[in-house]
Amino acid sequence: MKVDDVPVGEGRSLACEGEQVAVFRLRDGSVRALGAVCPHRGGPLADGLLDDRVVVCPLHGYAYDLVTGEETTSGGEPVRAYAATVGADGEITVDATLP
């Protein structure tokens, strides 16, 4: 997936080695990646509102740190975090080994 396939300030889901990953493109141009499924009730994190720190699940408002995957509002279960980078060709790479 190219970085331009993800609109600025939004997220999109993709499959990575059999896992569902949500990739987010921040307003500064950098990308982040988390598990696509909210650990709370299975909400689609790629559909959430985000800033440069967290994404907010659209179903019940749990928020996840875009770097660590920790739930920040009430200490809920964390979501898996991935290292994500953008190559020179604009291709997004997600590293499944933890950052």
Next chain:
Amino acid sequence: MTVLDDAPTSTLPALVAITKAKLVVIGNGMAGARALEEILRRGGGDLFDVTVFGDEPYGNYNRILLSNVLAGIEDTAEIYLNPLEWYADNGIELRAGVRVVRVDRFARVVHADDGTAMRYDRLVIATGSRSFFPPMEGMWADDKNLTEGVFGFRSLDDCAAMLKYAKTARTAAVIGGGLLGLEAARGLQNHGLAVTVVHATPTLMNAQLDDTAGGILRRSVENIGITVHTDARTKAVLTEGGRTVGLSFADGTSVACDMLVVSAGIRPNVGLAQRAGLTVERAIVVDDHMRSIDDDDVYVVGECAQHRGHVYGLVAPLWEQAIVLADHLTRTDVSAVYQGSRMATKLKVAGVDVASMGIKAPEHPDDEFVQFSEPRRGIYKTIIIRDGKLVGATLLGDTSKVAFLIQAFDRGLPLPEERISLMFDIGTPATEVGAAELADDAQVCNCNGVSKGALVACVRGGEKTVTGVMAKTRAGKGCGSCKSLVSQIVEWAAGGDIAVDPSANWYVPGVPYDKPELMDKIRELQLHSVSSVFAALAPEGKEDAQSKMGLASLLEMMWADEYVDERDARFINDRVHANIQRDGTFSVVPQMKGGVTSVEQLRTIADVAEKYDVPMIKLTGGQRIDLLGLRKEDLPAVWADLGMPSGYAYGKSFRTVKTCVGTDFCRFGVGDSTTLGIRIEERFQGIAGPGKMKLAVTGCPRNCAEALCKDLGVVAVDGGKWEIYVGGAAGAHIRKGDLLATADDPDTVIALTGRFLQYYRENAKWLERTYAWVPRIGIDKIRAVVVDDSEGIGARLDADMQKAVDAYVDPWSEREDPVTPGQFRTSLPLTVLPQVGRR
């Protein structure tokens, strides 16, 4: 059977095995019928052959609801307690429309006005009372008939005659400012008449209220547009050509009216009893078994009975009397005695809540008298305590504490030392139990399952702000109805060590300004996009995910077509114009203006539902059709196939206008509610706001479209007028809307609707619905700004609303090209949820 005639009372049960005794009931009002029901419940049907005489030609009806019939809220058919069939089904002979004219107690025979006579073994007199017409010139046309245009307010016939006459009348006067008089005034006003209430003493409802309370009630009554004259002695009814045209008063003044309702009290119907030789003082005197003191076979119940010096005019004492009477008459409990009733009543008079019990003023020097008065809000409360027991209370405008007070009054419960807590919930939650007494495992937030213990643990863990505790525990984050209880528990747990959260007043959590300040800065700096607001106004220019949606709504409201729309600031629903569901699918609700649809629309919706395999088709509360479980990637194709505009069932925006069928088909409708509802929906479709806006237009005061519990509801009233109510709700929070204005025509309704919604859009906090905003600002203030243009901003509000209306684009036209890459790509392989069976 003559055998029975001589039988002593105590041997009655033995003899009924041979043949039934004869029970005659005179009067088929609420008392007579209730007594009869109680008698049947005790097996009276096996003991007696029953005949009921009622001089009205109907079954038994609820006289208390006559004011609703007059107001057009209830149909006459709805107020029957026992229809004619009920009598037949219970083997009772009902002689409706037949009046008993004489009781021969020695022969035990009643004579009726149709010439018939009937023997009885037991007699129940429940003749009730009648309207009192004060003697004055012009009241009567002849010995028997009132002047044309003069009415009592006592029976269904009175009601029907008034309703008929009101159609040709424009003005009405009501003599008597008591409960019934005020109800009559409100009822006639509902039919579009200008109404004047004339009351002989200085205080309205002086039987229940003291002078201060009467004054406050007067203000509330005047606020809804009824004229009140107190201390006015009516001298004569003025007539022209035999018709009522006005009233003249002792002081020489007069008032014009096309019709007159006399509600100057009631008089017990005791003539029959007097002629029968029974002791009558103010009413027929009875013993503790509800029998006449002169005749053990004659029972008396209701408003025509005088017990221990009291004559009761309310319904509750009558129920108690009926029970004693039935216990004794059927020998179920011959020791049953009536001890008199403690008078407590709670009712709504002309839209104002009133409760009163016991005495209305202190009588002894050492009576405790607690009094609270807040005339601006129409609230007044008094409490009278004697020897530590509640002996009287009056509540006006706010009757929230009435349940406990009536209990304390009835049972003589011990009272709290702090007397004021009898009037208000001070420092204690609305739920009876205080924060302190609540058990640790008591669930406080029913949406997110948060217990008191969890809240307390959070405070002990160091969280000292209410918002902080709510964020950490998620209490109050669902429907929000538990927020005040959560605050109380947090305050109690912190034991005064509570920190005020400075962000509580901010419009959104990530930008440190309240709404007016924020709007000033946005205008001053010309900030047209959400990202520019963060850059200019947020601490360190940091964006905040939780603030984006609120800011996007605010900027859209402020700039309309000049708003720079950044898609990432939108909530997912607004990105894809559909409502996200628990499994990540979406629901689609096409616009269905005013809830009116057509064959073509239904066929198209059916075709789409079939083509896309929609798992559930559901009718919404807003009178539309919801297609649930659609996949995000199908949305553009669904809209294309539907070819209908969006119904906006997903946004913090103008949603829908619910209507009733109005005048097209309904036989009661007085205004064309569907046409007006459709016009309103066409004009304000999709307008963004701080919260959703749900509207309704209903064609008559029966209110089938539930307009009284909408953000804005319009009710057609007779005379071509429209009442506009605002701030109603019937969701997590229940509130009846406040009357904003009565408009003369649909164009005025639309103009006021636009101005009200714009004022709300500009002034309400983010996610603050009208049910919270209207009482916070106050309906008087809102009416002044919106209706009377007291601040001179009316034209500006109208222009800004027009700008918003002009900027409307159907979001479902956004389907040919995605606005952003992958706008409609799925974000999740859908988790499998329990499936709803398809039909």
